[in-house]
Structure formats: structure tokens, C-alpha cells
Amino acid sequence: MDHTSFLERWFRRVALSIIVIFFMFPIFWIVLMSLQTNETILRSPPSMSFVPTFDNYLAILAGRLDSNVASMGINFVNNLMNSIILSVCSVAVALCLGVPAAYAFARHKFKGSEDIAFTLLSFRFAPPLLVLLPLTLYFQEIGLADTYLGLVWVYQLICLPLILWIVRGYFEDISPDIEYAYRIAGHSWFSTFRKIALPLAGPGIAAAGLLAFIFAWNNFIFALVLASADKQPVTVGALAFVTASGIQYGQIAAAIVLSIAPTLALALWAQKYLVEGLSLGAVKG
Amino acid sequence: MTDTVMTRRRQFISPRMLPYVLSLPALIVCIGILIPFVTAIYYSLQRYRMSQPWNREMNWGENYVRFLTDADFWNTLKVSLVYAGSTVVLELLLGLAIALLLKKRSRVNNFISIMLLLPLMTAPALAALMFKLMTNPNFGILSYFMQVVGFDDFRWGSSPDTALFTVILVDIWVYTPFMMILLLAGLRSLPTQPFEAAALDGVPQLEQFWRITLPMLMPYILTAALFRLLDSIQQFDIIYAMTQGGPGDTLMVFQVEAYLNFFQSTNVGRSAALLLILWAITYVLSNIFVKNWLRLRERAKGGA
Numbered sequence: 001m002d003h004t005s006f007l008e009r010w011f012r013r014v015a016l017s018i019i020v021i022f023f024m025f026p027i028f029w030i031v032l033m034s035l036q037t038n039e040t041i042l043r044s045p046p047s048m049s050f051v052p053t054f055d056n057y058l059a060i061l062a063g064r065l066d067s068n069v070a071s072m073g074i075n076f077v078n079n080l081m082n083s084i085i086l087s088v089c090s091v092a093v094a095l096c097l098g099v100p101a102a103y104a105f106a107r108h109k110f111k112g113s114e115d116i117a118f119t120l121l122s123f124r125f126a127p128p129l130l131v132l133l134p135l136t137l138y139f140q141e142i143g144l145a146d147t148y149l150g151l152v153w154v155y156q157l158i159c160l161p162l163i164l165w166i167v168r169g170y171f172e173d174i175s176p177d178i179e180y181a182y183r184i185a186g187h188s189w190f191s192t193f194r195k196i197a198l199p200l201a202g203p204g205i206a207a208a209g210l211l212a213f214i215f216a217w218n219n220f221i222f223a224l225v226l227a228s229a230d231k232q233p234v235t236v237g238a239l240a241f242v243t244a245s246g247i248q249y250g251q252i253a254a255a256i257v258l259s260i261a262p263t264l265a266l267a268l269w270a271q272k273y274l275v276e277g278l279s280l281g282a283v284k285g
Numbered sequence: 286m287t288d289t290v291m292t293r294r295r296q297f298i299s300p301r302m303l304p305y306v307l308s309l310p311a312l313i314v315c316i317g318i319l320i321p322f323v324t325a326i327y328y329s330l331q332r333y334r335m336s337q338p339w340n341r342e343m344n345w346g347e348n349y350v351r352f353l354t355d356a357d358f359w360n361t362l363k364v365s366l367v368y369a370g371s372t373v374v375l376e377l378l379l380g381l382a383i384a385l386l387l388k389k390r391s392r393v394n395n396f397i398s399i400m401l402l403l404p405l406m407t408a409p410a411l412a413a414l415m416f417k418l419m420t421n422p423n424f425g426i427l428s429y430f431m432q433v434v435g436f437d438d439f440r441w442g443s444s445p446d447t448a449l450f451t452v453i454l455v456d457i458w459v460y461t462p463f464m465m466i467l468l469l470a471g472l473r474s475l476p477t478q479p480f481e482a483a484a485l486d487g488v489p490q491l492e493q494f495w496r497i498t499l500p501m502l503m504p505y506i507l508t509a510a511l512f513r514l515l516d517s518i519q520q521f522d523i524i525y526a527m528t529q530g531g532p533g534d535t536l537m538v539f540q541v542e543a544y545l546n547f548f549q550s551t552n553v554g555r556s557a558a559l560l561l562i563l564w565a566i567t568y569v570l571s572n573i574f575v576k577n578w579l580r581l582r583e584r585a586k587g588g589a
Contacts, residue, residue, distance in 0.1 A: 012386060019383055020397060023404050026415050026458065029426055033418065042424050097311040104307035116308065118575065120315055125571035126322075127519050129540050130560040133547050134321035134328065156314050164311065169582065189303065218408035220522040221540075235410045239526055242414060249418060256414055260407050267406040271399050278405075278463065279470040 027260075033253035041249050056254035074245065076255050078230065079237030083259075086223070086233055087216040089152045091209055094159035099205060102164050103197060106171035107179075117164070124161040131157065132225045139226065146228045154222050159212040166211070166277055170204025171197065207277035210270050214263045234259035328557035335551035348558035357534065357542070361559070365538040368449065369518040372456045377510055379457065380464025385494075387465075388472050398469065405462040409455075413526035416455045417442065442528045445535045452536060455523050460516075464509050471505030472498070504581050511574040515567055539563040 033041055035052040060076045104110075105117050135154065136145070144150030174197065182192045198205070220235040227236065238255050245251060267274055332344040352358040383401070387394040404412070419427045420441035431439040442451040475498070483493050521540040524530060530541040537545075539559060546556035 015382075016386055016393075016397060019386070020400060023401050023458065023462070026412070026419060027403060027407070029419060030415050044424065044429070046424065046426050046429050097314060101308040101311040104304035108304035110304040113304065113308075116312065120311065121575065122568070122571060123315060123318065125515050125567050125574075127540055127560055127563045127567060129521070129543050129547075130325050130557075130564050131318055131321045133543070133553070133556060133560070134324035138321060138324070153314065153317070157318060160311060160314065189300075214406055218406075218410075220408065220410035220526070224525075225544075235408045235522075238411055238414055242417075249421075249424070252414070253418060256411055256418075259411055263406045263408070264403050267402050268399065271402055274402065274406075275398075275466055275470070279467050 027264075030253050030256055034250060034257045036250055038248065038250055056250040057258070059251055060254055060258065074241065075230075076234075076237060076241060076258070079232055079234045080258065082227075082231055082237075083217055083233035083235075083262075085148060086151055086155060087213050089148065090155035090159050090216045091213045093152060094156055094163050094212055095205070095209055097156070098160050098163035098208075099167055099198075100193075102167035103171050103193065105164070106168045107176060117168070120164055121161050123157055128157065128221050129225070132222065136225060145226070146231055148231065151223065151226060151231065154226060155216050155219065157222075158215050158219060162212050162215065163205075163208040166208035167201060167204050170201040174200045203273065203276075206270075207273035210266060210273055211277040214266060214274075217263050325557045325560060328553050329561050331554045333552075333554040335553060344554070348554050349562075352558070352562070357537070358559070360534055361537050361539055361542045364449075364534075364536060365518055365563075368453065368456075368520060368524075368536075368538055369514055372453055372460070372517045372520075373510055373513050375453070376457055376461045376464045376513060377506065379461050380509070381468055381506070383461070383465045384468040384472055385498075387469055390473070398465070401462040401465060404458050405460065405466075407459060409459050409522040410526040412459050413452070413455050413523045416451065416458070417527060420451065443532060445532050448528055448532060448535045452520075452524050452527050455527065456517065456520065459523070460513060464513065467509040467512075468502065468505055471502050475501050504577065504584065508574070508577050508581050511570060511577060515570050515574060518566060518570075519563065 032048065034056055035054070036050050037053060037055065040047075040050040060074065063074055063077060101120075105113050132154070139145040139150050144153070178200075179192050179196050182196050183189070187195070217233070218235065219233070223231070223233050223236045227233075229240070232240070234255075238252075238259055241255055242252055329348055330343055330345055331341060332347070333341045387398050407415075416427075419425045422428055422440065422443075425441075428439065428441065440447060442448050479497050479501075480493065483497060488496070518538075519540055520538055521544070524536050524538055524541050525544070528536055530537045530545060540563070543556045543559045543563075546552045546559065
């Protein structure tokens with residue numbers, strides 16, 4: 001590969017630069033917008049010279065929007081809290097339910113295990129509204145409508161299959177011999193699971209948990225259908241915010257930045273795990 | 286742990302029952318989700334409008350039969366297929382190109398592939414809002430670029446001519462990195478001998494790509510494309526956040542149409558029937574996908 005021509009090297013560089021600009025520009029531009037006042041945003045032609053201000057962020061965190069027309073209360077901080085509560089709880093529940101099940105599917109080929117695993121996976125691919133629409137009517141009857149409990153339960157639709165299938169793959173890749181040896185040394189099934197299997201599958205569990213957290217955070221449709229204003233996460237809250245605040249573009253941009261910052265930070269921090277999880281188990285040897 | 290405790294535990298959960306006990310909680314949670322699925326089938330066989338509860342009765346499949354002559358339904362099917370087809374093809378081509386460019390492990394390439402993770406980690410609904418801000422006719426930077434290039438009246442999501450292009454652009458921005466990651470993983474896992482042999486024989490790069498890279502990469506390409514197709518035909522977030530299916534019915538894909546049927550025109554029966562047709566499509570696709578995926582996993586394991 002050392003005889004790559006001058007032309008080819010330049011072609012590569014130009015192509016890669018265009019790609020990086022295309023994928024980074026929207027994030028960059030929204031961050032710039034969030035640091036501007038409405039006056040500088042509305043300038044034509046758009047310009048990158050302005051005095052940065054944190055007013056938009058402060059307004060959102062304080063919960064008050066003051067424009068020259070009117071002042072209105074907003075509760076975007078509440079949306080952020082909801083996103084945190086929903087994602088953290090959903091992933092915690094999914095880990096508690098999914099990891100033992102994944103172990104069972106990987107280690108004990110029992111009757112119907114493949115069918116059950118496939119059924120669980122197929123939830124991942126079914127149209128979510130198919131389940132959500134009847135569920136709105138049921139939830140109203142049994143009192144789960146607009147509760148965190150109901151939402152966390154429905155979020156299992158995304159988190160559980162993901163964790164189950166990724167973690168199962170990791171358990172399958174660990175040789176069971178170590179576990180047999182430990183069992184023969186007189187340890188119970190449970191302590192074998194806890195002391196041997198869990199630590200060995202640790203990276204896989206971390207990858208699956210992180211991915212599940214990001215997918216839960218980014219989910220839009222579940223909360224749109226099932227949650228009312230005070231339970232909505234940022235994805236739904238931001239859309240409502242756009243409709244409500246109308247022309248406060250700086251604040252809208254700041255709200256979007258606050259909403260995507262947690263997942264982007266997680267992605268940068270844990271990119272290795274993510275890439276493994278995202279490539280559907282196709283990279284592991 | 287003493288022996289007595291162990292035997293007691295064994296009596297409590299026999300080894301044969303253990304796997305069932307372990308997977309039961311996960312199953313129970315999901316069975317709760319199966320109930321609404323059955324309900325949806327039941328609704329789809331009814332004439333059921335929430336605004337006219339007195340009119341509710343079974344009409345056995347009439348909802349489905351009516352689709353045959355329903356122009357709106359064919360529009361929904363067409364828009365969904367065009368959306369899914371074009372996003373998957375474009376993302377595949379772009380993802381493959383980027384993966385090929387980043388194939389060699391170097392510091393710059395690794396840095397770029399990490400950067401490209403960011404769009405994928407952005408919530409699709411929020412990505413749509415970002416593009417909505419950027420395509421605003423008054424101050425949007427993309428609208429401005431279009432003016433500079435000479436399209437004075439490019440109205441992005443608010444014109445029926447360009448709405449589909451706009452949402453496809455957002456979809457490409459969010460999901461191309463997914464294709465890239467999977468194909469890059471595939472490219473880097475290919476054995477090196479065939480390439481070395483080809484280089485020794487002086488086979489030109491382009492021919493190496495068509496004759497060696499592409500056939501060997503095929504399982505990865507298929508898996509990635511099927512996975513995206515499954516997601517893309519159900520797209521809701523981007524389209525709903527961008528235009529709510531409009532302008533007019535330009536972007537009425539399955540789930541948006543079903544959502545609006547349910548909540549705006551409260552036609553529960555039609556909404557459920559629409560979703561079941563979508564489910565049938567995804568069921569077939571997901572079976573093909575899972576088969577492909579398992580084969581790929583076997584390969585990845587066997588090749589190690």
C-alpha cells in the first residue's frame with residue numbers, strides 16, 4: 001500500500017473532510033446557535049462572529065423564558081429529570097431480568113429455549129405502535145396510564161431484547177469449563193454464576209447496558225403515546241417546546257444541546273464498548 | 286456455604302427447572318406485552334371509532350378489504366417503501382464508501398470513526414428538530430446555502446416536492462454511521478491472504494474490490510441492509526418530528542398514518558389493521574434477518 005499515488009492520497013483527504021463536515025456540521029451549528037441571542041441568529045446572511053452568551057441555557061435551567069413579547073414558564077429541567085429516571089430505571093430492570101435469562105439461554109439448551117429467545121427478539125422488530133395503541137386503553141383501565149412504572153415496563157420492549165441477545169452472545173463465547181471446575185470444587189450454582197460467569201461477561205453486560213441506556217434515552221414514540229406533560233422525556237419535551245416557544249430559536253437550540261449532550265458524552269467515553277455492541281456481535285472472534 | 290444449605294437449595298430449585306426459573310421473569314414481562322398484540326388483532330376486525338362508540342361492532346376483515354380500493358392506503362404503502370428503499374440503498378453505498386476509506390487502522394481514521402458515532406447517538410426525533418432549525422426559511426443555514434447555490438425557493442420540509450428528500454437526508458445523517466460501523470468491522474475481519482496474493486499478481490485495486498472484497502463482505506452487507514430495512518420501514522420519529530406526515534399526505538408512512546388515525550380521526554379499527562399489515566411485512570423481514578445474522582455470528586466465531 002506504500003505506492004499510493006499522490007492523486008489518490010489527495011482524493012482520500014478531500015473525501016474524508018467532506019464526510020467529517022457533513023456529519024459534524026449539524027451538531028456544531030446547533031451548539032453555535034445555542035450560544036447566540038435571537039438577534040444574532042436572525043441575521044442575514046448567517047455569520048459566525050458573535051459574542052457568546054449563556055443566557056439561553058440559564059433561561060432553560062431557571063425555567064423562565066423572557067422575550068420582549070411575553071414571559072412564560074417552561075419546565076425543560078423536568079423533562080431532563082424524566083429522561084434520567086426512565087432510562088436508568090429501564091436499564092436497571094432490564095439488566096436484572098435479562099442477564100439471568102441470557103445465561104439460561106446460553107448455558108442450558110432447554111426445550112423451547114430457542115423459540116422463546118426468538119420470540120423475545122421479535123419484539124425488537126415489531127412496530128411499536130401496534131402494542132402501544134391498545135396499551136393506552138389498557139393502561140387507563142388498570143391505572144398505569146401516565147406513571148413511571150407503566151413507562152418503565154413498556155421501555156422493556158427496547159431494553160430487554162437488546163440486553164438478552166448481546167449478553168447471551170458473551171456467555172456463549174465463554175468456555176463453560178471454568179464454571180464446571182468451580183462447581184466441582186463444591187460451590188453452589190449461584191456463587192458460580194456470581195463469581196465466575198458474571199465477571200467474565202462483564203464487558204458484554206456493560207456494552208449492552210450502555211446501548212440500552214442510549215436507546216431508552218433516545219426513544220420518542222413510547223412516551224409520546226403514553227406520557228402526559230409532566231412525565232415526558234426530553235425527546236418529546238423538545239418537540240412540545242418548539243411548538244410552545246415558537247420563535248425563541250436560541251432556547252430551542254440550547255434545549256436540543258442539553259438533550260443530546262448526555263448520550264454524546266457517553267458515546268465518546270465508552271466508544272469501544274458501543275462499537276462492539278452495535279456491530280451485532282459480528283466483530284468478536 | 287455448607288452442604289445442608291446446598292442440598293436444600295437444590296430441593297428448592299431442581300437443576301432441570303433452573304433455566305426456566307431464570308428466564309421466567311423476562312418472559313412474564315413480555316407476555317404482558319403480547320396481550321395488547323392480541324387486542325390489536327381484535328380491534329383490526331372491528332368497525333371501531335372512539336367518537337362513535339354506539340357504532341362499534343365486528344366487521345370481520347372489512348377494514349382489510351377496504352384497503353384494496355383505498356387510495357390513502359396505497360399512498361402509505363408507496364411512501365413507506367420509497368422511504369425505506371432509498372434510505373437503505375443510499376446509506377449502504379455511503380456507509381460502504383466511508384468504511385473503505387477508513388479501513389486502514391491509523392490514528393486519524395480511528396478518530397474519524399469515533400466522531401461519526403455522534404450522529405448515531407443523537408435521538409432521531411431531536412436530529413429532525415436540528416435539521417428543522419437549519420432549514421428554517423428565515424435564518425436556516427441550509428436554506429441560506431441553497432440560496433447561494435441558486436435555489437431561491439427551496440422550502441425543504443414544508444414543500445411537497447422536497448419533504449421526502451429532507452427526511453431522507455436526516456435519516457442518512459443519523460443512520461449511515463451504523464452501516465459504516467458494521468461494514469468496517471466486516472472489512473477489518475476479512476482474511477488478508479487473498480489480498481496479498483492479488484497484489485503479488487498485480488491485480489488492479491478496482492478489480493480486487495469487485496472480485497474479492499465485495500463477495501467476502503456480502504454477508505455483512507446483507508445483515509446491515511436487512512437490519513436497517515426493518516427499522517426504516519417503521520420510521521416514525523424523524524417524520525413525525527419534522528412534518529407530522531405532511532405536507533398533505535406526502536410523508537404518511539405506516540406508523541404516522543396509524544398514529545393520526547388513532548388519535549386524530551379516532552378510527553381505531555383502521556389504525557390497527559394498518560399496523561398489522563406493517564407487522565406482517567416486518568415479520569417476514571425479521572425472519573430473513575435473524576437467519577442471516579446467526580450465520581454471520583457463526584462465521585465470526587469460526588473464523589477466530
